Amino acid sequence: MTLDPDQLGRSKSELAEALRRLRLEAGLTGDRLSARCGISQSKISKIETGRVTPTLVDVELILRALGVSATLLQEVSALARIANTEWQDKRASWRRGVEKRQAELSSLEADATELRYFLPAMITGLLATPEYIRASLSHSPGDKTAVTSRKLERQAVLYDESKSFTFLLTEQAVNWALIPPPAMAVQIDFLASLSHLPAVRIGVIPYGTLLTRGPMNTFTMYDDRLVTMESFTGRMVFRDSRDVLHYREIFAMFEDRALFGDDARVRLREWAGRHRGKPRDL
Incomplete structure (x- = not known):
């Protein structure tokens, strides 16, 4: 994985937007996603608004709860890893x-x-x-x-x-x-x-x-x-x-x-x- 310094600055907002978009596409509210992945609804809200940077484990729990494809899981997880690098x-x-x-x-x-x-x-x-x-x-x-x-x-x-x-x-x-x-x-x-x-x-x-x-x-x-x-x-x-x-x-x-x-x-x-x-x- 190549880490571009400019990409590091953008990745947190991109990750937040991607997770929110995927939840909406799955037709789930924050409460329902919370129940599925075991992460509090307030934390999910903070993740989706960029106030909290999720760990890679958080992201994988959310993506598996959303039932995304293996390819998409890998792509978004890579973005999460970049978001956790400064x-x-x-x-x-x-x-x-x-x-x-x-x-x-x-x-x-x-x-x-x-x-x-x-x-x-x-x-x-x-x-x-x-x-x-x-x-x-x-x-x-x-x-x-x-x-x-x-x-x-x-x-x-x-x-x-x-x-x-x-x-x-x-x-x-x-x-x-x-x-x-x-x-x-x-x-x-x-x-x-x-x-x-x-x-x-x-x-x-x-x-x-x-x-x-x-x-x-x-x-x-x-x-x-x-x-x-x-x-x-x-x-x-x-x-x-x-x-x-x-x-x-x-x-x-x-x-x-x-x-x-x-x-x-x-x-x-x-x-x-x-x-x-x-x-x-x-």
Whole structure:
């Protein structure tokens, strides 16, 4: 299924219109459809007016209650899956203000109890030193001082023992030279120190680890509720339960091959030592 960002914006209204049209063509009132599919009449009304985005399960229950063909069920279900996927354009995010994005992330972190981060390319802000954060913002517009402060404030959530954080980093992510070697060594030492926090698990995947899938992109899971996936031009937000489950399975595969605890800290010390042995201007 190809996801066109413009299509993502239209799909919610198209889905609402399609479900309402199919109900009317079937000659059913909202009450009768509710009785057939087990979804409340008020929720059906909100779905048909676009005030609520139905899950894929909701849509399949409605379509089966309407007795649509297998082909039509597949087509409308595909539209429902798109409706549960959101595209957030990076340039639009910049126009709104990078600090607003930090507030959104803080809200997601506050609402979730189990958070998983797959980091194949770089270290995320929650695990970053101030110097690393400042360097990562070099291509962002606006006041970088305020955003750096906000990112550092967000790190307090790692000390909340009512939550659990699992970070998976490839060797490339840990060692990507965003800052000079001495500062990179400090950054890697910081990762090792955070791995001792009760709520935090930091796993590393060294080069040479046998894996049958490549680390395609960065993604974050918030409970089993939603997944955000990063790209150069923006991010995708997946809310459909099937997409979330797929990402959880991918995460579990990489997690199974990662090193944790003392094994991870041995590698981190080794990698920090490499940076300490490099000239500053490399």
